[in-house]
Amino acid sequence: MSQPGPPAMPRHVAVIMDGNGRWAERRGQPRSDGHRAGVESVRQVVRAASDLGIGWLTLYAFSTENWNRPKAEVDLLMKLPEEYFEQELPEVIERRCRIRTIGRRDRLPPSVRRSLEDAMTRTQDGTGMQLVFALSYGGRGEIVEAVRRIVRDHEVGRIDVDSLDEKLFTSYLDEPELPDVDLLIRTGGESRVSNFLLWQIAYAELHVSECMWPDFGRAQLEAALADFQGRERRFGQTSAQVRSTRGKS
Ligand code: IPE
Ligand code: IPE
Ligand code: MG
Numbered sequence: 221m222s223q224p225g226p227p228a229m230p231r232h233v234a235v236i237m238d239g240n241g242r243w244a245e246r247r248g249q250p251r252s253d254g255h256r257a258g259v260e261s262v263r264q265v266v267r268a269a270s271d272l273g274i275g276w277l278t279l280y281a282f283s284t285e286n287w288n289r290p291k292a293e294v295d296l297l298m299k300l301p302e303e304y305f306e307q308e309l310p311e312v313i314e315r316r317c318r319i320r321t322i323g324r325r326d327r328l329p330p331s332v333r334r335s336l337e338d339a340m341t342r343t344q345d346g347t348g349m350q351l352v353f354a355l356s357y358g359g360r361g362e363i364v365e366a367v368r369r370i371v372r373d374h375e376v377g378r379i380d381v382d383s384l385d386e387k388l389f390t391s392y393l394d395e396p397e398l399p400d401v402d403l404l405i406r407t408g409g410e411s412r413v414s415n416f417l418l419w420q421i422a423y424a425e426l427h428v429s430e431c432m433w434p435d436f437g438r439a440q441l442e443a444a445l446a447d448f449q450g451r452e453r454r455f456g457q458t459s460a461q462v463r464s465t466r467g468k469s
Pocket of ligand 3: 239240408
């Protein structure tokens with residue numbers, strides 16, 4: 221976990237990219253236009269975050285609950301990752317970003333799975349920004365899945381109950397290396413978490429942007445980072461404690 225005190229740049233920024241449908245509906249356009257415009261925002265924000273030296277960027281692209289949307293909308297949303305990777309992979313590789321995913325990959329159509337796996341393989345040596353797509357992802361499902369793996373390992377004697385602590389538990393999550401979230405951004409103006417990274421956001425700073433996701437770009441990301449840098453992260457301590465620690469370091 222990060223140290224108390226004035227936050228520098230967040231190490232891990234996670235984004236709930238919400239508001240595509242409303243953005244389109246306000247223009248009298250189909251929701252699909254909003255999702256397409258949203259891909260352009262992904263491009264801009266990935267570029268900006270990588271330029272700004274963000275270590276980890278996790279983007280919530282499709283939740284387990286989103287499977288309950290009308291089939292036509294789900295079908296469209298399932299086309300977008302392939303299109304994104306097709307267009308952006310050369311730049312992502314040039315930036316030395318590494319693509320990772322969290323979520324139920326087994327529920328994705330085979331073509332989406334293939335394009336994700338291809339993108340992960342082709343970027344696996346990337347030492348720059350770690351770009352994580354949460355696809356078919358739900359926080360509770362991820363935790364239950366981790367418990368399942370832990371029980372299995374316990375059954376075969378690989379771990380004992382007393383060794384189970386937060387660090388070991390984290391190693392059973394979808395992406396064990398994913399650090400705690402420092403800054404959680406939600407666009408679209410609503411203040412909820414929608415089953416995103418429930419374990420990893422324990423001490424995240426929250427930033428809700430009124431911007432619909434297709435209107436979110438570099439300037440809005442910079443505003444969210446400035447908001448973050450103005451916070452005092454106390455991690456349960458008092459403000460006086462945090463300030464005295466800061467004076468010593
Ligand atoms: C976010 O935009 C994209 C996904 C959830 C896949 P929405 O489609 O939820 O847009 P709103 O919230 O209906 O405006
Ligand atoms: C959260 O947005 C999921 C993604 C951005 C992928 P939703 O639009 O699905 O969330 P709710 O339903 O408003 O909580
Ligand atoms: Mg929404």
